[in-house]
Amino acid sequence: MGLKFCNKDKTALVELEGDMRRFDNPKLAQRMLACLRSSEKVEVRAANLTDWDSTTAAIVYKIMRKVKGVKLVDFPQGLANTVHLALKIDRKPYIAKPDDDFFANLGEDLIERWQGLRRALVFMRRTAVSFWRLLSARAVIRSADWIEALADNGYRALGIVMLASFMTGLILAFVGALQLRLFGAQVYIASLVTIAMVRIMGAIMMGIIMAGRTGAQMAAVIGSMKVNEELDALQTFGLEAGDIVVMPRLVSLALSCPFLTIFADLAGIVGGMLAAVAMFDISPAQYLLYAKQAFAMRDFIIGVVHGGIYGIIIAACGCYFGINCGRDARSVGDAATKAVVSAIVIMIVATGALTWIIEGIGI
Amino acid sequence: MSETIIRGENLEIAYGENVLLRDGNFAVKRGDIFIIMGGSGSGKSSLLKTLIGLKEPKAGRVFIRDEDFYQSDEAKRRQIMQGCGVLYQSGALFSSMTIGENAALPLQQYSTYSPETIAELVELKLALVGLQGYRDFYPDELSGGMKKRASLARALALDPDILYFDEPSSGLDPVSSRLQDELILEINANQGTTIVVISHDVDSILTIGNNAIYLDGNAKQITAAGSPQEWLRNPPNAALADFFKRRRGE
Ligand SMILES: Nc1ncnc2c1ncn2[C@@H]1O[C@H](COP(=O)(O)OP(=O)(O)O)[C@@H](O)[C@H]1O
Ligand SMILES: [Mg+2]
Numbered sequence: 001m002g003l004k005f006c007n008k009d010k011t012a013l014v015e016l017e018g019d020m021r022r023f024d025n026p027k028l029a030q031r032m033l034a035c036l037r038s039s040e041k042v043e044v045r046a047a048n049l050t051d052w053d054s055t056t057a058a059i060v061y062k063i064m065r066k067v068k069g070v071k072l073v074d075f076p077q078g079l080a081n082t083v084h085l086a087l088k089i090d091r092k093p094y095i096a097k098p099d100d101d102f103f104a105n106l107g108e109d110l111i112e113r114w115q116g117l118r119r120a121l122v123f124m125r126r127t128a129v130s131f132w133r134l135l136s137a138r139a140v141i142r143s144a145d146w147i148e149a150l151a152d153n154g155y156r157a158l159g160i161v162m163l164a165s166f167m168t169g170l171i172l173a174f175v176g177a178l179q180l181r182l183f184g185a186q187v188y189i190a191s192l193v194t195i196a197m198v199r200i201m202g203a204i205m206m207g208i209i210m211a212g213r214t215g216a217q218m219a220a221v222i223g224s225m226k227v228n229e230e231l232d233a234l235q236t237f238g239l240e241a242g243d244i245v246v247m248p249r250l251v252s253l254a255l256s257c258p259f260l261t262i263f264a265d266l267a268g269i270v271g272g273m274l275a276a277v278a279m280f281d282i283s284p285a286q287y288l289l290y291a292k293q294a295f296a297m298r299d300f301i302i303g304v305v306h307g308g309i310y311g312i313i314i315a316a317c318g319c320y321f322g323i324n325c326g327r328d329a330r331s332v333g334d335a336a337t338k339a340v341v342s343a344i345v346i347m348i349v350a351t352g353a354l355t356w357i358i359e360g361i362g363i
Numbered sequence: 364m365s366e367t368i369i370r371g372e373n374l375e376i377a378y379g380e381n382v383l384l385r386d387g388n389f390a391v392k393r394g395d396i397f398i399i400m401g402g403s404g405s406g407k408s409s410l411l412k413t414l415i416g417l418k419e420p421k422a423g424r425v426f427i428r429d430e431d432f433y434q435s436d437e438a439k440r441r442q443i444m445q446g447c448g449v450l451y452q453s454g455a456l457f458s459s460m461t462i463g464e465n466a467a468l469p470l471q472q473y474s475t476y477s478p479e480t481i482a483e484l485v486e487l488k489l490a491l492v493g494l495q496g497y498r499d500f501y502p503d504e505l506s507g508g509m510k511k512r513a514s515l516a517r518a519l520a521l522d523p524d525i526l527y528f529d530e531p532s533s534g535l536d537p538v539s540s541r542l543q544d545e546l547i548l549e550i551n552a553n554q555g556t557t558i559v560v561i562s563h564d565v566d567s568i569l570t571i572g573n574n575a576i577y578l579d580g581n582a583k584q585i586t587a588a589g590s591p592q593e594w595l596r597n598p599p600n601a602a603l604a605d606f607f608k609r610r611r612g613e
Contacts, residue, residue: 026479053522053554055476058483061490078553085549086490328458328503 005032012039016046016056023055036067047074057082123320127250130242139243149248153214154256158263160213165205165264169193169271177280186280190290193272199299200306202265206257207310211343215318218249219339222322223332231323241323250315257311258304265303302358310347317343368393368525368557369414374423376409383409387585389576396551396558398568398575398591405580407561408452411529415449416440445473448518452529454510456502462489462513463498469520488516492546508539528560532567544570565607569595577603
């Protein structure tokens with residue numbers, strides 16, 4: 001039963017016998033192939049083969065591929081046909097995948113980067129054009145898209161943004177007060193929390209939460225639209241993806257983020273108050289008094305403007321990576337990840353740059 | 364070789380209140396190429412889902428190789444399904460795996476073969492569908508027709524004795540579509556595989572089918588069962604006469 005072979009005077013003989021279903025003996029198959037290599041004529045016989053399946057066909061197929069001049073004798077019709085069908089199609093060599101060649105990789109990397117930069121520039125140009133069309137009231141506007149985007153980026157995000165800020169204010173107050181207490185100056189905890197939240201922390205917390213929540217969602221939704229060829233369909237209807245897909249998200253986020261920042265500031269100050277009152281024996285009235293003294297309109301406006309800029313960054317990253325997503329499920333995941341990571345990185349870099357500019361020219 | 368391998372008994376298929384089929388009875392014989400015909404939206408894909416265990420019928424029973432599918436326990440169902448290969452309408456290849464890995468997946472999952480044997484089997488199946496040399500490609504690097512063939516290779520991996528196709532020629536050009544018909548005939552002849560095809564491609568139906576049912580979306584019933592070649596000569600009802608005339612005539 002099974003596979004037998006011999007090789008005499010450059011004429012090899014292979015016998016398939018009995019029930020060869022589920023044949024799984026790679027070592028034997030390997031030995032057989034080694035034995036056949038030195039022969040000029042090969043005969044494969046199947047007169048006593050009772051049962052076969054694809055494993056049998058795979059063995060015969062392999063023999064026919066590796067050795068020339070093979071004759072099949074007494075084969076069941078179906079088995080012979082299956083093997084011939086597999087062989088019939090022109091034998092293509094493996095189409096070589098690019099090797100790990102350092103210089104080739106470097107070159108490709110540079111090209112890829114250059115193309116990435118170009119795509120980003122194209123995206124910015126198109127977005128600017130769409131924005132201009134929107135301002136001059138020539139854009140196609142679907143009110144449903146806008147309402148949905150405003151709701152989603154606005155009040156539905158309020159809870160989570162405020163919670164995160166509240167906790168930040170609380171932690172800030174706790175850590176700060178531990179230090180200030182060394183000088184008996186724990187009442188200044190209100191000033192510390194207020195300045196930090198209003199100037200930058202409220203905006204940052206809002207930005208990080210919105211990048212994780214909304215930026216990722218935008219990239220995934222737009223990416224899926226790309227996979228379903230919805231974006232192509234838009235184009236064939238003469239509609240600009242920029243008008244329909246990007247503008248509602250970009251504008252609504254740019255509008256809602258400053259407001260979310262204000263709520264984040266408030267939540268942070270309240271969080272600080274909770275820590276101060278509960279753990280450091282400061283009365284609410286005292287806390288509010290110091291908070292009010294520390295509050296500066298200039299800081300507040302800077303913070304809110306930061307929030308708006310973060311909104312634009314988040315929406316731009318989400319839309320950009322969604323639109324440039326690949327065409328399969330895996331790339332949708334990649335797009336969402338890239339949207340979040342790059343939004344956060346760009347936000348941090350932008351904060352640095354903005355602070356430098358603001359302090360530099362002394363607004 | 365004319366035993367029944369799939370049988371639907373008084374099947375009722377519905378989504379909530381939306382009933383698609385009432386009192387559906389039919390039988391598929393071993394070795395048949397069985398066609399499910401019907402207009403778009405008549406519930407062909409839903410019937411297929413019922414046959415492959417993805418959608419429980421509202422009433423009635425499905426027998427596969429004399430086992431009552433929906434009365435069986437989880438382990439039994441899985442065992443029944445291992446003998447079935449399915450080619451989904453969209454291909455449904457896993458995009459994070461190469462073509463070779465896609466075809467190897469059912470073998471790794473359900474067989475105890477050694478990795479070498481699995482590799483040989485994948486090689487054979489890809490060659491059978493004309494994709495030799497594409498083992499290391501990802502689905503998004505292939506054309507639509509190639510993706511379909513790749514998912515056929517995956518469906519064939521476990522040597523199923525029943526193979527289901529949902530609209531195999533949708534999205535294919537006529538030449539690829541004829542080649543695919545030939546492939547279906549070869550698989551059926553060589554390994555005696557029973558094949559169930561959803562189709563409304565008349566040429567293809569007449570080339571490959573030896574038995575068929577017609578789902579009427581308006582009547583919500585199977586209004587005809589028999590041989591499509593016979594129906595062409597002698598339509599059993601007006602809907603079928605229309606079906607053949609319209610699709611052929613244009
Ligand atoms: N998952 C689902 N939920 C609800 N209704 C569905 C679902 N899938 C299909 N339908 C409905 O069932 C009907 C038949 O669908 P389908 O079986 O896909 O038809 P066919 O494949 O014949 O074109 C359609 O009217 C469709 O709206
Ligand atoms: Mg369908």
